[in-house]
Amino acid sequence: MSEAFLQGIEKYAAETKATITQLRKGHTMVEVDQSKLKTFISRLVTDASIRQLSTITGLDLGQNIGIIYHFSHDRDTLHVKALIPKTQPTAESIVDIIPGAILYEMEIHDMLGITFSGNPWMDKKLLLPDTWPADLPPPLLKTSKPAEIRRRLGLEVEKK
Amino acid sequence: MSDPTRPVRKEETAGLMKYSAENLVPFGPIHPALKEPEYFKLILEGERIVEVIPRIGYVHRGLEKAAEMRPWVQNMYMFERTCGICSFVHSLTYGQAVEGLTIYETPRRAKFIRTIIAEMERIHSHLLWVGLMGHWAGFETLFMWVWRDREIVLDLVEAISGNRVHKSMNAFCGVRRDMPEGMEDRIVERMKFLVERANYYKEIVDTEETMLERTEGIGKISADMAEKLCAVGPMARYVGLRNDIRLTDPYAAYDEVPFDIVTRKEGDVHALLKLRLDELIVAANIVSYAVQHLPEGPIRVKIPPVIPAGENSSHSEAPRGEIFYYVKSSGGRTPDRVKSRQPTMANLPTALALLKGQTIADVPVVLTAIDPCFGCMDRMSFMDLESNRQWTWSGEQLRQYGIRHYFPERAKG
Numbered sequence: 308m309s310e311a312f313l314q315g316i317e318k319y320a321a322e323t324k325a326t327i328t329q330l331r332k333g334h335t336m337v338e339v340d341q342s343k344l345k346t347f348i349s350r351l352v353t354d355a356s357i358r359q360l361s362t363i364t365g366l367d368l369g370q371n372i373g374i375i376y377h378f379s380h381d382r383d384t385l386h387v388k389a390l391i392p393k394t395q396p397t398a399e400s401i402v403d404i405i406p407g408a409i410l411y412e413m414e415i416h417d418m419l420g421i422t423f424s425g426n427p428w429m430d431k432k433l434l435l436p437d438t439w440p441a442d443l444p445p446p447l448l449k450t451s452k453p454a455e456i457r458r459r460l461g462l463e464v465e466k467k
Numbered sequence: 468m469s470d471p472t473r474p475v476r477k478e479e480t481a482g483l484m485k486y487s488a489e490n491l492v493p494f495g496p497i498h499p500a501l502k503e504p505e506y507f508k509l510i511l512e513g514e515r516i517v518e519v520i521p522r523i524g525y526v527h528r529g530l531e532k533a534a535e536m537r538p539w540v541q542n543m544y545m546f547e548r549t550c551g552i553c554s555f556v557h558s559l560t561y562g563q564a565v566e567g568l569t570i571y572e573t574p575r576r577a578k579f580i581r582t583i584i585a586e587m588e589r590i591h592s593h594l595l596w597v598g599l600m601g602h603w604a605g606f607e608t609l610f611m612w613v614w615r616d617r618e619i620v621l622d623l624v625e626a627i628s629g630n631r632v633h634k635s636m637n638a639f640c641g642v643r644r645d646m647p648e649g650m651e652d653r654i655v656e657r658m659k660f661l662v663e664r665a666n667y668y669k670e671i672v673d674t675e676e677t678m679l680e681r682t683e684g685i686g687k688i689s690a691d692m693a694e695k696l697c698a699v700g701p702m703a704r705y706v707g708l709r710n711d712i713r714l715t716d717p718y719a720a721y722d723e724v725p726f727d728i729v730t731r732k733e734g735d736v737h738a739l740l741k742l743r744l745d746e747l748i749v750a751a752n753i754v755s756y757a758v759q760h761l762p763e764g765p766i767r768v769k770i771p772p773v774i775p776a777g778e779n780s781s782h783s784e785a786p787r788g789e790i791f792y793y794v795k796s797s798g799g800r801t802p803d804r805v806k807s808r809q810p811t812m813a814n815l816p817t818a819l820a821l822l823k824g825q826t827i828a829d830v831p832v833v834l835t836a837i838d839p840c841f842g843c844m845d846r847m848s849f850m851d852l853e854s855n856r857q858w859t860w861s862g863e864q865l866r867q868y869g870i871r872h873y874f875p876e877r878a879k880g
Contacts, residue, residue, distance in 0.1 A: 407698075
């Protein structure tokens with residue numbers, strides 16, 4: 308990662324009390340508090356002109372759900388991570404800063420049940436079937452078992 | 468007919484979300500066996516599209532969940548089956564992400580073989596797309612010619628890997644099969660032939676009236692908008708963005724092979740046609756170079772089945788754009804989390820933006836333009852705001868409508 312680029316990130320990170328870890332060559336992980344996430348990303352887009360959002364990953368971390376925004380910038384990949392408590396699974400949408408994030412947020416909403424406030428299509432499903440029961444937990448949570456999903460959706464194969 | 472170039476005013480689309488939610492368009496069962504099922508709800512005003520709402524996921528098989536229950540190496544061949552066109556690049560990217568967590572290095576010869584297969588895959592994918600473009604625009608002859616030429620590269624892939632589509636060539640830190648001996652001359656000669664054909668097709672799409680009429684000035688977007696919507700691959704390069712992972716973040720042997728990427732300025736479907744044909748020529752040259760400069764040495768390093776704890780990501784340039792994989796390991800025999808993002812997903816917001824303001828007749832051409840793994844437009848439903856009428860068309864009906872719209876004298880019955 309180039310020096311000037313890293314210094315810029317460090318400045319924004321200090322403003323938002325984020326921690327920077329160098330995962331390996333070309334991969335930098337920034338962990339930022341959930342409330343400062345949008346501020347940090349808007350600084351990245353407007354001031355550091357890092358525009359290319361590769362995708363958003365959601366992952367089950369036990370007590371919390373982690374969301375990681377992956378930005379590509381030449382040879383560097385910047386991972387911006389925030390923890391969302393499972394008890395209150397809401398996050399701020401970044402669609403107004405990066406319009407291309409709209410489907411990625413819908414995907415995480417389907418797969419891990421996080422609601423992104425400000426995303427206009429949060430009421431629609433993108434990947435899950437329309438018949439998905441409202442009380443069935445989102446499929447990518449570690450507690451969600453494929454056998455249970457198949458049974459509830461009526462997809463069980465009869466054993467002879 | 469209303470003017471398709473007229474910008475859509477805000478008040479015209481006001482209240483649409485409510486409208487569409489109240490009027491659920493009924494559509495029949497989906498047949499994944501026929502074509503890839505994707506569903507776009509188009510909201511029209513006369514002939515013009517004012518809003519598009521996508522619905523994907525009909526063939527979502529839960530691969531990311533399935534990956535958490537399978538050994539690391541088994542996942543490589545499972546992710547290869549994500550796509551039936553660009554299969555190799557999926558296993559390559561997943562492999563690179565996992566290799567980053569280990570201390571092992573991929574041998575140089577394996578990197579070259581990976582480059583050769585990846586570029587052959589690009590040639591076959593681009594030829595497939597050019598043929599489909601001819602089909603949807605109503606130029607069947609081009610479709611027949613191009614798909615005949617596609618067989619050449621598929622035969623080469625089969626001769627190297629044993630398979631035409633799912634090559635299963637990759638392994639962690641290497642490839643499973645070496646290049647067969649004595650293939651060099653044959654590959655170089657075939658690549659030369661493909662370059663000749665690509666130049667000929669470039670001439671055709673520049674002069675043939677059918678292609679010009681259906682593609683010039685269709686599907687326009689500004690470079691700024693494409694960047695904001697995070698477009699990848701050809702959909703970013705056709706407006707002039709230099710977005711190509713092979714060049715910006717070289718993987719495999721791309722830092723040792725001389726090549727330059729192609730960009731265009733016009734930003735319409737016609738530019739995309741010429742861009743993909745130019746890229747085909749670049750890919751053929753890369754294959755020829757890599758085959759002639761293939762280094763000697765081992766093709767594989769064996770690594771243990773347990774991957775050290777950590778997280779990593781990798782991306783590479785598939786024929787359709789950037790493919791992205793994120794892997795997290797807790798030091799066990801199975802991954803903690805694997806995230807895969809395909810280029811069609813990244814280009815979908817751009818496609819939706821392209822469709823707004825176009826007429827129904829242009830829908831097949833514009834949707835095929837992003838190369839959505841298959842120009843799948845079965846079961847498109849329409850809703851006319853003016854007459855409050857709803858109806859559903861199959862892909863073939865839509866194709867015939869497009870041809871009738873542009874060339875009334877050619878339409879069947």
